[in-house]
Amino acid sequence: MTVSQVAQTPSDVPLSVRGGADVVVPASTSTPTSTAAPPSRGSITVTPGAVSAIRKQIQKRGRAETALRVGIRGGGCSGFSYVIEFHDGAPRPKDVIFDYDDVRVLVDPKSLLYLNGSTLDWEQTLMRQGFKFVNPNEKSSCGCGHSFTV
Secondary structure, eight states: OOEEEBBOOOTTSOOOEESSBOOOOOOOSSOOEESSSOGGGOOEEEOHHHHHHHHHHHHHHTOTTOEEEEEEEEOSSSSEEEEEEEEOSSOOTTOEEEEETTEEEEEOHHHHHHHTTEEEEEEEOSSOEEEEEEETTOOEEOTTSSOEEO
């Protein structure tokens, strides 16, 4: 069963995420290339709409070395919530790195266990805009739409 939720981002980032996080960003249609992990470690797909939204936010920040970090944290009504934040500088030593054209996405190995096979999309409607996670590992989500179980 696939469930999507919204994740919260830092207040200085005007993005929203569904699937446990409130951030939506356009992505490219290109296939990601992992520069830090073999394919057996898992993958995350970022849509062209999400890549585009990430790129725009990175350009606003004015720092070419900025990447998007995605992950999960314990907490919320259902046990886990999505985390999306910008990361300036070098990746952490154990980060799994996915490159989508000129956009870099970082995931810590523990989060990748729960995000493997997920798609990060950008959603824009009259009521909201933000990232939307579609995670095949989610078993259920809470009524508020900000946390999930696996």
